[in-house]
Amino acid sequence: MPSDDPLAELVALLGRLPGIGERTATRLAYFVLAEDRAYASALAGSLGVLHDRVRRCASCGNFTSAERCRICSDPRRDGAVLCVVARVPDLVAIERAGSYRGRYHVLHALLAPLDGMSADRIDLDALSARVRADEVREVVLATPLSVEGEATALYVAQSLRPLGVKVSRIASGIPHGGELEFADQVTLGRAFEGRKDL
């Protein structure tokens, strides 16, 4: 990354963003150049203070600019139910859906033994301590339905067993509006396995 070519440097940095290839990064850099400098300054300023001003919630790991996030600070949320997610965007998606009224626990990691991410990346002590301290009745495991997400769910469930707390896993099946014709075999199998009495 030669610092004597500021444009190439910016393109290289933007190209590290997810879903942004070199072509798009170049287009974005030219856009910033064509805009007046106030925009570039505002974006630079916002990025520069991001890590200082946004921290992890001391209770659940959600991003917050305060000591505790707005969900942990909200007395109307049910502290007896904990939803375990891998990443903050998953929490945001569940909040957008609007039906869950409990609190969260963000792992910020997934078990992926093949990629060399060992179990010590996941802080189970913090989760166990919280389950005990908050008298949690149920832990809902909402890690992804991928191999890594399933492995992590299993691992967390096992670690919680000695505490006697109820542990559940979100349902897997055909998505809303989905056609059976186009569902993959695993999803169809899960949909049958998880069938409910009517």
Place this chain on the structure above:
Amino acid sequence: MPSDDPLAELVALLGRLPGIGERTATRLAYFVLAEDRAYASALAGSLGVLHDRVRRCASCGNFTSAERCRICSDPRRDGAVLCVVARVPDLVAIERAGSYRGRYHVLHALLAPLDGMSADRIDLDALSARVRADEVREVVLATPLSVEGEATALYVAQSLRPLGVKVSRIASGIPHGGELEFADQVTLGRAFEGRKDL
């Protein structure tokens, strides 16, 4: 844009980039948060100095960190042929194609009377002065083949007429590998109009 929510502020700023909606902007912001702070700092730094370190080439308007761009400084480029483009990314695309060996003139604007962009946004005096000073033999108009690009090409061509320089327009027709079946009427019409003897 409430400054008490640094994440929302960054999402709003990223959302102004072309092709980046709120959903993508949110994903990018979370990515930056999940990366270590060195990345955010580097990106902030790069954006912060961009407008100071990248300027317009004094000769042609291309972006450069020097007084004159690398194309204008290259003695092997044919100074007697000038290619007029609307924006720097167009110049970059022509350079990538690799067959053009002349120099450029970047307008940084297009004629778009309907959008209120009047002709005074286009600096024709600089172009005329350059044609005279560099003893240019041919000006190739490579503005887009859109309504605005065509209007601009016509406008530039008219202004150059008194100088007696040869003015040409890049060809319009079916793109390489293109099927006639899927070409629009205007393109097909231009392909016939611009046919060449074999």
